[in-house]
Amino acid sequence: MIGRELSVRVPASTANLGSGFDTLGLALALYDEVWLRVVDRGVRVEVSGEGADAVPRDASHLLLRALRAATDALGVELPGVELRCVNRIPHARGLGSSAATIVSGIAAGYALAGREPDESALDLAARFEGHADNVAASMVGGVVVAWSSAGASPTFRALRLEPHRALAPVLLVPEVESATHTTRGLLPERVPHEDAAFAASRAALAVAALTSRPDLLLDATGDRLHQEYRRPAWPRSLALVEELRAAGVPAAISGAGPTVVAFPVGAPSWAGFDTSGFEVCPLAVDTRGVTVREEPADP
Ligand SMILES: Nc1ncnc2c1ncn2[C@@H]1O[C@H](COP(=O)(O)OP(=O)(O)OP(=O)(O)O)[C@@H](O)[C@H]1O
Protein backbone atom coordinates (compact mmCIF):
# COMPACT_ATOMS: atom_id res chain seq x y z
CA MET A 1 0.00 0.00 0.00
CA ILE A 2 2.78 2.46 0.93
CA GLY A 3 3.98 4.21 -2.23
CA ARG A 4 0.71 3.78 -4.13
CA GLU A 5 -0.16 6.88 -6.14
CA LEU A 6 -3.51 7.94 -7.53
CA SER A 7 -4.68 10.88 -9.56
CA VAL A 8 -8.32 11.91 -9.39
CA ARG A 9 -10.32 14.24 -11.62
CA VAL A 10 -13.77 15.32 -10.51
CA PRO A 11 -16.38 17.55 -12.19
CA ALA A 12 -18.27 20.50 -10.71
CA SER A 13 -22.05 20.33 -10.68
CA THR A 14 -25.15 22.46 -10.66
CA ALA A 15 -27.93 21.21 -8.38
CA ASN A 16 -31.66 21.85 -8.04
CA LEU A 17 -32.08 23.29 -11.58
CA GLY A 18 -34.89 25.36 -10.17
CA SER A 19 -37.60 22.80 -9.54
CA GLY A 20 -35.59 19.81 -8.28
CA PHE A 21 -34.55 20.95 -4.82
CA ASP A 22 -32.11 18.36 -3.32
CA THR A 23 -33.05 16.08 -6.22
CA LEU A 24 -31.76 17.14 -9.65
CA GLY A 25 -28.10 17.57 -10.55
CA LEU A 26 -26.08 18.14 -13.70
CA ALA A 27 -22.32 17.57 -13.95
CA LEU A 28 -20.24 20.36 -15.50
CA ALA A 29 -16.96 20.22 -17.41
CA LEU A 30 -14.96 22.17 -14.84
CA TYR A 31 -12.62 19.95 -12.88
CA ASP A 32 -10.66 19.77 -9.65
CA GLU A 33 -7.61 17.51 -9.87
CA VAL A 34 -5.91 15.70 -7.05
CA TRP A 35 -2.75 13.65 -6.81
CA LEU A 36 -2.40 11.41 -3.80
CA ARG A 37 0.37 9.14 -2.44
CA VAL A 38 0.13 6.70 0.48
CA VAL A 39 3.08 7.24 2.83
CA ASP A 40 4.20 5.56 6.06
CA ARG A 41 2.84 8.26 8.38
CA GLY A 42 1.42 11.74 8.77
CA VAL A 43 -0.37 14.07 6.40
CA ARG A 44 1.05 16.58 3.92
CA VAL A 45 -1.31 18.78 1.90
CA GLU A 46 -0.47 21.18 -0.93
CA VAL A 47 -3.25 23.27 -2.47
CA SER A 48 -3.25 25.62 -5.42
CA GLY A 49 -6.09 27.54 -7.07
CA GLU A 50 -9.53 28.10 -5.56
CA GLY A 51 -9.63 28.20 -1.76
CA ALA A 52 -5.85 27.84 -1.46
CA ASP A 53 -5.74 30.57 1.17
CA ALA A 54 -8.60 29.11 3.21
CA VAL A 55 -8.71 25.30 3.30
CA PRO A 56 -6.90 23.43 6.09
CA ARG A 57 -3.58 21.69 5.40
CA ASP A 58 -4.01 18.94 8.00
CA ALA A 59 -6.15 15.85 8.55
CA SER A 60 -9.23 18.07 8.84
CA HIS A 61 -9.06 18.81 5.07
CA LEU A 62 -12.45 17.76 3.64
CA LEU A 63 -10.94 15.38 1.08
CA LEU A 64 -8.88 13.61 3.74
CA ARG A 65 -11.90 13.23 6.01
CA ALA A 66 -13.89 11.69 3.15
CA LEU A 67 -10.94 9.47 2.18
CA ARG A 68 -10.59 8.27 5.77
CA ALA A 69 -14.34 7.55 5.98
CA ALA A 70 -14.07 5.40 2.85
CA THR A 71 -10.92 3.50 3.89
CA ASP A 72 -12.35 2.89 7.38
CA ALA A 73 -15.62 1.63 5.88
CA LEU A 74 -13.74 -0.70 3.51
CA GLY A 75 -11.13 -1.88 6.02
CA VAL A 76 -8.18 -0.39 4.12
CA GLU A 77 -5.16 0.52 6.22
CA LEU A 78 -4.01 4.07 5.49
CA PRO A 79 -0.93 4.98 7.52
CA GLY A 80 -0.27 8.42 6.00
CA VAL A 81 -1.07 10.52 2.92
CA GLU A 82 0.49 13.16 0.73
CA LEU A 83 -2.00 15.22 -1.22
CA ARG A 84 -1.61 17.77 -3.99
CA CYS A 85 -4.84 19.58 -4.97
CA VAL A 86 -5.38 21.76 -8.03
CA ASN A 87 -8.70 23.46 -7.36
CA ARG A 88 -10.62 25.03 -10.23
CA ILE A 89 -14.18 24.86 -8.87
CA PRO A 90 -14.94 28.12 -7.03
CA HIS A 91 -15.87 27.62 -3.37
CA ALA A 92 -19.22 28.52 -1.82
CA ARG A 93 -20.75 29.71 -5.13
CA GLY A 94 -23.23 26.93 -5.87
CA LEU A 95 -21.03 24.83 -8.15
CA GLY A 96 -20.72 21.83 -5.86
CA SER A 97 -17.14 22.37 -4.69
CA SER A 98 -17.65 20.57 -1.38
CA ALA A 99 -19.44 17.66 -3.07
CA ALA A 100 -16.65 17.35 -5.66
CA THR A 101 -14.04 17.25 -2.89
CA ILE A 102 -15.97 14.61 -0.94
CA VAL A 103 -16.39 12.52 -4.10
CA SER A 104 -12.64 12.75 -4.83
CA GLY A 105 -11.81 11.46 -1.35
CA ILE A 106 -14.34 8.65 -1.45
CA ALA A 107 -13.46 7.57 -5.00
CA ALA A 108 -9.77 7.52 -3.99
CA GLY A 109 -10.60 5.39 -0.92
CA TYR A 110 -12.55 2.94 -3.08
CA ALA A 111 -9.66 2.80 -5.59
CA LEU A 112 -7.23 1.96 -2.77
CA ALA A 113 -9.56 -0.95 -1.94
CA GLY A 114 -9.54 -1.98 -5.61
CA ARG A 115 -13.15 -0.94 -6.10
CA GLU A 116 -15.08 1.38 -8.38
CA PRO A 117 -17.35 3.88 -6.62
CA ASP A 118 -20.75 2.17 -6.40
CA GLU A 119 -24.09 2.61 -4.63
CA SER A 120 -22.42 2.38 -1.22
CA ALA A 121 -19.87 5.07 -2.22
CA LEU A 122 -22.69 7.40 -3.25
CA ASP A 123 -24.47 6.81 0.07
CA LEU A 124 -21.28 7.56 2.00
CA ALA A 125 -20.62 10.74 -0.01
CA ALA A 126 -24.20 11.95 0.43
CA ARG A 127 -24.06 11.34 4.19
CA PHE A 128 -21.04 13.67 4.30
CA GLU A 129 -22.75 16.35 2.21
CA GLY A 130 -26.23 15.93 3.73
CA HIS A 131 -27.97 15.53 0.36
CA ALA A 132 -27.15 13.61 -2.81
CA ASP A 133 -27.80 15.93 -5.77
CA ASN A 134 -24.29 17.39 -6.17
CA VAL A 135 -22.36 14.30 -5.06
CA ALA A 136 -24.29 12.05 -7.46
CA ALA A 137 -23.58 14.37 -10.41
CA SER A 138 -19.87 14.55 -9.53
CA MET A 139 -19.69 10.80 -9.10
CA VAL A 140 -21.45 9.59 -12.25
CA GLY A 141 -21.71 12.63 -14.55
CA GLY A 142 -24.66 13.62 -16.73
CA VAL A 143 -28.10 14.31 -15.28
CA VAL A 144 -28.97 12.75 -11.94
CA VAL A 145 -32.18 12.27 -10.01
CA ALA A 146 -31.29 11.79 -6.34
CA TRP A 147 -33.53 10.69 -3.48
CA SER A 148 -33.28 9.55 0.11
CA SER A 149 -35.27 7.19 2.32
CA ALA A 150 -34.63 7.76 6.04
CA GLY A 151 -33.87 4.53 7.85
CA ALA A 152 -33.27 2.55 4.64
CA SER A 153 -29.93 1.18 3.56
CA PRO A 154 -28.62 2.78 1.44
CA THR A 155 -30.30 5.98 2.62
CA PHE A 156 -29.25 8.02 -0.41
CA ARG A 157 -29.65 6.79 -3.96
CA ALA A 158 -29.46 8.31 -7.44
CA LEU A 159 -30.37 7.48 -10.99
CA ARG A 160 -28.15 8.66 -13.82
CA LEU A 161 -29.82 9.89 -17.01
CA GLU A 162 -28.26 10.83 -20.33
CA PRO A 163 -28.34 14.61 -20.85
CA HIS A 164 -29.82 15.93 -24.10
CA ARG A 165 -26.95 16.79 -26.44
CA ALA A 166 -28.25 20.33 -26.97
CA LEU A 167 -27.95 21.26 -23.27
CA ALA A 168 -25.56 24.21 -23.14
CA PRO A 169 -25.50 25.64 -19.62
CA VAL A 170 -24.03 29.06 -18.98
CA LEU A 171 -22.98 29.78 -15.41
CA LEU A 172 -23.06 33.39 -14.23
CA VAL A 173 -20.68 33.38 -11.30
CA PRO A 174 -20.51 36.35 -8.92
CA GLU A 175 -17.51 37.24 -6.77
CA VAL A 176 -19.49 36.98 -3.53
CA GLU A 177 -19.67 33.71 -1.63
CA SER A 178 -22.66 32.09 0.05
CA ALA A 179 -22.31 29.11 2.39
CA THR A 180 -24.80 26.31 1.78
CA HIS A 181 -25.41 25.69 5.49
CA THR A 182 -26.41 29.36 5.90
CA THR A 183 -28.93 29.39 3.06
CA ARG A 184 -30.41 26.04 4.12
CA GLY A 185 -31.16 27.82 7.41
CA LEU A 186 -33.43 30.25 5.51
CA LEU A 187 -35.79 27.50 4.36
CA PRO A 188 -39.17 27.07 6.08
CA GLU A 189 -40.21 23.89 7.89
CA ARG A 190 -43.35 23.63 5.76
CA VAL A 191 -44.56 24.85 2.36
CA PRO A 192 -48.11 25.35 1.07
CA HIS A 193 -49.62 22.31 -0.65
CA GLU A 194 -50.15 24.40 -3.78
CA ASP A 195 -46.41 25.08 -3.96
CA ALA A 196 -45.63 21.39 -3.42
CA ALA A 197 -47.92 20.51 -6.35
CA PHE A 198 -46.24 23.20 -8.50
CA ALA A 199 -42.84 21.72 -7.59
CA ALA A 200 -43.86 18.13 -8.34
CA SER A 201 -45.09 19.05 -11.82
CA ARG A 202 -42.03 21.15 -12.70
CA ALA A 203 -39.52 18.61 -11.35
CA ALA A 204 -41.16 15.79 -13.29
CA LEU A 205 -41.12 17.99 -16.39
CA ALA A 206 -37.44 18.83 -15.77
CA VAL A 207 -36.49 15.17 -16.12
CA ALA A 208 -37.98 15.20 -19.62
CA ALA A 209 -36.59 18.65 -20.44
CA LEU A 210 -33.01 17.79 -19.46
CA THR A 211 -32.98 14.49 -21.31
CA SER A 212 -35.22 14.84 -24.36
CA ARG A 213 -37.19 18.11 -24.48
CA PRO A 214 -34.88 21.10 -23.79
CA ASP A 215 -37.58 23.31 -25.36
CA LEU A 216 -39.52 22.81 -22.08
CA LEU A 217 -36.71 24.08 -19.83
CA LEU A 218 -38.32 27.44 -19.08
CA ASP A 219 -41.38 25.89 -17.45
CA ALA A 220 -39.34 23.00 -16.06
CA THR A 221 -36.94 25.24 -14.11
CA GLY A 222 -39.71 27.12 -12.27
CA ASP A 223 -39.33 26.93 -8.49
CA ARG A 224 -41.43 27.64 -5.40
CA LEU A 225 -39.59 25.57 -2.82
CA HIS A 226 -36.33 27.38 -2.11
CA GLN A 227 -35.19 30.35 -4.20
CA GLU A 228 -37.61 32.98 -2.87
CA TYR A 229 -36.91 32.01 0.76
CA ARG A 230 -33.20 32.42 0.12
CA ARG A 231 -33.52 35.79 -1.63
CA PRO A 232 -31.94 37.75 1.28
CA ALA A 233 -28.68 35.78 0.76
CA TRP A 234 -28.32 36.76 -2.91
CA PRO A 235 -30.87 39.38 -4.04
CA ARG A 236 -28.89 40.31 -7.18
CA SER A 237 -28.64 36.71 -8.36
CA LEU A 238 -32.36 36.13 -7.96
CA ALA A 239 -33.13 39.43 -9.71
CA LEU A 240 -30.98 38.23 -12.63
CA VAL A 241 -32.83 34.89 -12.70
CA GLU A 242 -36.12 36.79 -12.87
CA GLU A 243 -34.84 39.11 -15.62
CA LEU A 244 -33.67 36.17 -17.72
CA ARG A 245 -36.87 34.19 -17.22
CA ALA A 246 -39.02 37.21 -18.10
CA ALA A 247 -37.09 37.35 -21.39
CA GLY A 248 -37.78 33.66 -22.03
CA VAL A 249 -34.33 32.33 -21.02
CA PRO A 250 -34.55 29.29 -18.73
CA ALA A 251 -32.61 30.22 -15.57
CA ALA A 252 -32.35 29.24 -11.92
CA ILE A 253 -30.07 29.64 -8.93
CA SER A 254 -27.28 27.05 -9.18
CA GLY A 255 -27.30 24.85 -6.06
CA ALA A 256 -27.45 26.99 -2.94
CA GLY A 257 -26.25 30.04 -4.89
CA PRO A 258 -25.17 32.66 -5.55
CA THR A 259 -24.28 31.50 -9.10
CA VAL A 260 -27.03 31.61 -11.72
CA VAL A 261 -27.40 28.79 -14.25
CA ALA A 262 -29.02 29.67 -17.59
CA PHE A 263 -29.84 27.67 -20.70
CA PRO A 264 -29.94 30.23 -23.50
CA VAL A 265 -30.83 29.03 -26.97
CA GLY A 266 -28.12 29.76 -29.53
CA ALA A 267 -25.43 32.38 -28.90
CA PRO A 268 -27.05 34.72 -26.38
CA SER A 269 -26.48 38.42 -26.08
CA TRP A 270 -26.03 39.35 -22.43
CA ALA A 271 -26.10 43.05 -23.30
CA GLY A 272 -29.74 43.49 -22.28
CA PHE A 273 -29.23 41.94 -18.82
CA ASP A 274 -27.59 43.33 -15.70
CA THR A 275 -24.68 40.89 -15.47
CA SER A 276 -22.25 43.37 -13.92
CA GLY A 277 -20.31 41.60 -11.18
CA PHE A 278 -21.00 38.17 -12.72
CA GLU A 279 -18.45 36.21 -14.71
CA VAL A 280 -20.19 34.60 -17.69
CA CYS A 281 -18.93 31.00 -18.04
CA PRO A 282 -20.35 28.68 -20.71
CA LEU A 283 -19.58 25.13 -19.55
CA ALA A 284 -20.13 21.84 -21.34
CA VAL A 285 -21.97 19.05 -19.58
CA ASP A 286 -19.68 16.36 -18.11
CA THR A 287 -20.89 12.85 -18.88
CA ARG A 288 -18.17 10.78 -17.16
CA GLY A 289 -18.15 11.77 -13.52
CA VAL A 290 -15.16 11.19 -11.28
CA THR A 291 -12.18 9.35 -12.74
CA VAL A 292 -9.37 7.76 -10.74
CA ARG A 293 -6.11 6.70 -12.32
CA GLU A 294 -3.51 4.53 -10.65
CA GLU A 295 -0.10 6.08 -11.27
CA PRO A 296 2.70 3.61 -12.06
CA ALA A 297 4.95 2.83 -9.09
CA ASP A 298 8.52 4.24 -9.18
CA PRO A 299 10.87 1.77 -10.90
N1 LIG B 1 -11.35 21.63 -2.83
C1 LIG B 1 -11.68 21.79 -1.53
N2 LIG B 1 -10.81 21.45 -0.56
C2 LIG B 1 -11.15 21.61 0.75
N3 LIG B 1 -12.32 22.09 1.18
C3 LIG B 1 -13.23 22.43 0.25
C4 LIG B 1 -12.96 22.31 -1.14
N4 LIG B 1 -14.04 22.72 -1.83
C5 LIG B 1 -14.94 23.10 -0.91
N5 LIG B 1 -14.46 22.94 0.34
C6 LIG B 1 -15.16 23.30 1.58
O1 LIG B 1 -16.54 23.44 1.31
C7 LIG B 1 -16.97 24.81 1.51
C8 LIG B 1 -17.95 25.20 0.45
O2 LIG B 1 -19.06 24.36 0.55
P1 LIG B 1 -20.54 24.86 0.30
O3 LIG B 1 -21.38 23.62 0.40
O4 LIG B 1 -20.85 26.01 1.20
O5 LIG B 1 -20.51 25.43 -1.18
P2 LIG B 1 -20.34 24.72 -2.58
O6 LIG B 1 -20.20 23.24 -2.34
O7 LIG B 1 -19.25 25.39 -3.30
O8 LIG B 1 -21.71 25.10 -3.26
P3 LIG B 1 -23.11 24.30 -3.43
O9 LIG B 1 -23.17 23.24 -2.36
O10 LIG B 1 -24.17 25.34 -3.25
O11 LIG B 1 -23.10 23.75 -4.80
C9 LIG B 1 -15.67 25.62 1.40
O12 LIG B 1 -15.81 26.84 2.09
C10 LIG B 1 -14.67 24.66 2.05
O13 LIG B 1 -14.79 24.69 3.46
Ligand SMILES: N[C@@H](CCO)C(=O)O
Ligand atom coordinates in the same frame (compact mmCIF):
# COMPACT_ATOMS: atom_id res chain seq x y z
N1 LIG C 1 -29.74 21.05 -2.93
C1 LIG C 1 -28.72 21.78 -2.25
C2 LIG C 1 -27.59 22.10 -3.22
C3 LIG C 1 -26.44 22.83 -2.58
O1 LIG C 1 -25.57 21.97 -1.94
C4 LIG C 1 -29.30 23.08 -1.69
O2 LIG C 1 -29.98 23.77 -2.44
O3 LIG C 1 -29.06 23.37 -0.50
